[in-house]
Amino acid sequence: MSTQRDYYQQLRRLIDERLATVIERDEPVSMYEPARYVLQGGGKRIRPVLVMLACEAVGGDPIQAIEAGVAVEILHNFTLVHDDIMDNADTRRNRDTVHKKWDSNVAILVGDELMGIAYKTLLNTKTDRLHELISVFTDGVIEVCEGQSYDKEFEALPSVTEEQYLMMISKKTGWLVAISAHIGAIIGSADARCTQALLSYGRHIGRAFQVQDDLLDSVAEAETFGKPVGADILEGKKTYLLVKALQCAEGEDLELLRAVASHNAKREGLATQVRALYARLGILEIAKKKIAEDTAAAIASLNALPDGNGREMLVWLADMLLDRTN
Amino acid sequence: MSTQRDYYQQLRRLIDERLATVIERDEPVSMYEPARYVLQGGGKRIRPVLVMLACEAVGGDPIQAIEAGVAVEILHNFTLVHDDIMDNADTRRNRDTVHKKWDSNVAILVGDELMGIAYKTLLNTKTDRLHELISVFTDGVIEVCEGQSYDKEFEALPSVTEEQYLMMISKKTGWLVAISAHIGAIIGSADARCTQALLSYGRHIGRAFQVQDDLLDSVAEAETFGKPVGADILEGKKTYLLVKALQCAEGEDLELLRAVASHNAKREGLATQVRALYARLGILEIAKKKIAEDTAAAIASLNALPDGNGREMLVWLADMLLDRTN
Numbered sequence: 025m026s027t028q029r030d031y032y033q034q035l036r037r038l039i040d041e042r043l044a045t046v047i048e049r050d051e052p053v054s055m056y057e058p059a060r061y062v063l064q065g066g067g068k069r070i071r072p073v074l075v076m077l078a079c080e081a082v083g084g085d086p087i088q089a090i091e092a093g094v095a096v097e098i099l100h101n102f103t104l105v106h107d108d109i110m111d112n113a114d115t116r117r118n119r120d121t122v123h124k125k126w127d128s129n130v131a132i133l134v135g136d137e138l139m140g141i142a143y144k145t146l147l148n149t150k151t152d153r154l155h156e157l158i159s160v161f162t163d164g165v166i167e168v169c170e171g172q173s174y175d176k177e178f179e180a181l182p183s184v185t186e187e188q189y190l191m192m193i194s195k196k197t198g199w200l201v202a203i204s205a206h207i208g209a210i211i212g213s214a215d216a217r218c219t220q221a222l223l224s225y226g227r228h229i230g231r232a233f234q235v236q237d238d239l240l241d242s243v244a245e246a247e248t249f250g251k252p253v254g255a256d257i258l259e260g261k262k263t264y265l266l267v268k269a270l271q272c273a274e275g276e277d278l279e280l281l282r283a284v285a286s287h288n289a290k291r292e293g294l295a296t297q298v299r300a301l302y303a304r305l306g307i308l309e310i311a312k313k314k315i316a317e318d319t320a321a322a323i324a325s326l327n328a329l330p331d332g333n334g335r336e337m338l339v340w341l342a343d344m345l346l347d348r349t350n
Numbered sequence: 351m352s353t354q355r356d357y358y359q360q361l362r363r364l365i366d367e368r369l370a371t372v373i374e375r376d377e378p379v380s381m382y383e384p385a386r387y388v389l390q391g392g393g394k395r396i397r398p399v400l401v402m403l404a405c406e407a408v409g410g411d412p413i414q415a416i417e418a419g420v421a422v423e424i425l426h427n428f429t430l431v432h433d434d435i436m437d438n439a440d441t442r443r444n445r446d447t448v449h450k451k452w453d454s455n456v457a458i459l460v461g462d463e464l465m466g467i468a469y470k471t472l473l474n475t476k477t478d479r480l481h482e483l484i485s486v487f488t489d490g491v492i493e494v495c496e497g498q499s500y501d502k503e504f505e506a507l508p509s510v511t512e513e514q515y516l517m518m519i520s521k522k523t524g525w526l527v528a529i530s531a532h533i534g535a536i537i538g539s540a541d542a543r544c545t546q547a548l549l550s551y552g553r554h555i556g557r558a559f560q561v562q563d564d565l566l567d568s569v570a571e572a573e574t575f576g577k578p579v580g581a582d583i584l585e586g587k588k589t590y591l592l593v594k595a596l597q598c599a600e601g602e603d604l605e606l607l608r609a610v611a612s613h614n615a616k617r618e619g620l621a622t623q624v625r626a627l628y629a630r631l632g633i634l635e636i637a638k639k640k641i642a643e644d645t646a647a648a649i650a651s652l653n654a655l656p657d658g659n660g661r662e663m664l665v666w667l668a669d670m671l672l673d674r675t676n
């Protein structure tokens with residue numbers, strides 16, 4: 025296992041090194057200082073690692089996929105900068121968010137610029153499937169914006185169905201993970217069968233990843249998590265946990281959850297109270313089961329791929345995400 | 351002349367028709383309703399017409415360039431939606447801006463989505479120079495963001511040099527006009543000489559266009575202009591007029607202009623007062639001369655192009671922009 029963690033860390037280091045040089049200009053300072061701040065904020069770099077591993081898993085050279093991986097990571101960071109404005113989030117990865125450290129105008133503009141830099145970086149990829157590559161990436165931009173839009177719409181609704189929730193997160197979070205696998209497949213010149221397998225893998229771990237995120241909002245330790253624990257509850261976010269809890273709860277419990285969902289609950293002590301309720305209703309177990317199922321389905325998708333280090337790493341990655349604490 | 355205006359209107363109609371269908375989805379409603387509102391807000395559609403005419407001027411079929419033209423127009427509209435948030439602008443083309451009609455979060459997200467749709471539309475272009483096409487477009491995104499960033503930085507400075515001003519507007523406004531000509535050249539399979547000629551044309555009319563915009567802020571009629579006249583003065587924008595006036599003025603005039611530039615002037619009656627001062631100092635004439643010079647230089651660049659309708663239309667377009675009132 026430690027060999028696989030080492031390889032992951034090795035790819036992650038390469039990605040961090042590339043992210044440190046990808047912004048080539050210094051002026052205007054009001055743009056490039058915060059843009060560097062964003063890209064050097066750390067993070068697990070799961071998406072770019074996935075791009076590289078997917079490429080390797082179909083017989084390609086992972087290094088050939090690094091520019092595209094970095095492009096996806098920049099795209100991901102652009103969405104975080106803009107989402108943090110919309111969500112009034114002050115902290116991300118234990119640091120002030122851009123709109124908090126500078127202001128909203130800077131955060132809007134830096135996000136926009138990062139999207140431009142993402143495409144510029146993507147264009148450094150050597151591939152004879154450029155049109156397909158850029159199409160998949162662009163669909164990612166569109167879907168992730170739609171996902172955020174649904175998320176904001178849902179915040180204003182008293183409740184949403186599990187189906188609506190899953191549709192929303194497949195766009196907002198799942199899509200970029202799924203296209204990471206897809207893009208790696210394209211760059212590695214995968215055939216249709218392997219591409220489908222990687223897409224399926226990406227979709228499943230994308231969903232597992234988000235449900236895990238929802239779960240961590242309820243069970244993580246604040247310091248490890250990098251952002252305030254329980255924020256989703258206070259924001260009345262329609263998380264997987266809340267959606268499932270609304271299905272199971274009765275009486276006073278149901279009343280409380282409805283109040284959370286419609287932003288009518290007293291905020292004092294609310295996060296602790298709702299977290300306890302989730303535990304009591306068995307929602308944490310339901311979420312864990314969902315995550316485990318999606319992880320298993322992701323790993324099963326990999327059967328279509330040739331044996332080798334790339335495929336083994338993808339299995340390891342899926343398990344690693346299952347066990348993460350932030 | 352009327353034939354040329356007819357042809358321009360014909361292309362503009364085609365562009366408006368395409369803009370009316372380019373958004374294919376209806377949900378999430380909170381995203382696509384405002385996105386349609388933006389794209390159906392009218393406008394001169396100068397950039398997409400320019401893309402089509404540049405393609406025609408190098409011997410290409412203008413219809414082949416319509417998707418790319420529409421892509422540039424969408425990109426332009428994305429920048430307007432985000433700039434209007436940053437500039438606190440309530441009105442654009444005689445209608446409420448997106449953040450005014452909906453809210454800032456919607457405007458941020460709709461802008462982001464429009465950028466995705468712009469790339470998706472660009473990818474519909476039939477060309478064997480796809481990498482070059484997308485590179486030029488992407489540089490447009492980056493430069494226009496830098497331009498806006500400089501513009502906001504300059505707002506906070508007591509003064510800027512003419513050189514700084516010209517650098518800023520070449521990015522903020524000129525660039526998208528210049529790449530319109532460049533993109534048309536690429537799609538029309540222009541050789542290096544014709545591409546250079548069109549780029550030079552685009553850069554010059556881009557600058558003339560912005561200085562004209564600055565001038566209109568001082569001389570236009572509110573109803574024709576579509577946004578409040580004198581807004582630049584009240585915002586302390588470092589326009590061409592203010593930069594030149596700061597060079598010429600003395601005594602009390604200079605004091606007033608410095609107060610405008612540093613946001614220290616009393617706002618009551620300020621726009622009228624500064625507009626009168628510009629007239630008295632001859633700044634309006636200086637601006638008109640600058641516009642005329644750039645227009646002449648743009649037209650001279652066209653000498654490298656083959657004779658024909660495309661080239662004649664580009665001459666006509668440059669003159670038309672010189673005479674515009676909004």
